[in-house]
Amino acid sequence: MLIHPTIDPVAIHLGPLAIRWYGLMYLIGFVLFLALGRYRIRHQPQRGWTLTQLDDLLFYGVLGVILGGRLGYILFYKPAEYLAAPLNIFKVWEGGMAFHGGFLGVLIAMYFVGRKYGRSFFEVTDFIAPLVPLGLAAGRLGNFINGELWGRVTSPDAPWAMVFPLVDQLPRHPSQLYQFTLEGVALFVALWIYSSKPRRVGRVSGLFLLGYGLSRFIVEFAREPDSFLGFLALGLSMGQWLSVPMIVAGLYIILRPAPHPAG
Secondary structure, eight states: OEEOOOOOSEEEEETTEEEEHHHHHHHHHHHHHHHHHHHHHHHOGGGOOOHHHHHHHHHHHHHHHHHHHHHHHHHHTOHHHHHHSGGGGGOGGGOOOOHHHHHHHHHHHHHHHHHHHTOOHHHHHHHHGGGSHHHHHHHHHHHHHHTOSOBOBOOTTSTTOEEOTTTOSSEEOOHHHHHIIIIIIIHHHHHHHHTTSOOOTTHHHHHHHHHHHHHHHHHTTTBOOOTTTOOOGGGOOHHHHHHHHHHHHHHHHHHSOOOOOOO
16 A cells, blocks of 8 residues: 655744745645746737736735635534634634635636726636646645545555555545546646637636536545535535536536527
């Protein structure tokens, strides 16, 4: 069996300050967003995006990720706990971020950016969708380095079986790496290729919703559910239930008929 390489979650010690690997992964994700966005602006000038607008997309997107991710975790996963101790909401150093909450936060932020620049909501989301998955991949790599969000128990004879010594001595799925591969690398490749040619407005966004929703839904079968929630209706996890609306919305956006021309 494979053994998880126990890594110090602090990448750089600077006296009383500590730079954690997970924080570095966020930074890497933001840098990749800018780099890929600049590439797209340079090679697709016909879309009319500027570097100033890209900077705004990142700034408001970061706010959406942080605020939405935190509020989403509180509302989706531990509402009673935080209602009993509201000040714990601000203890972000103790962890507690939810992708689906961060995703909703980003959508709200992109709506306001679109209004600022006179673009439709889907024009904005179509542009940023291919820039996001590698950042998600970096985040899952951070989860793996931290040895958190591990997978369910699997057969000790499975070639992918991994022991997480800080958890127990049981063979488990390295589900963080599954998410790194599907939600990150594979989704990036699909979106980058698909968006390289003109598409009807909204379809790139729809592919992101469908691709992420399906990837997350599938990987959750190998990921250990949160101990304080366990399995919900139909034996599905919270992550799976939160992914279902993404799948449905993605399919609808991709398959909806084109609007009829006026007149």
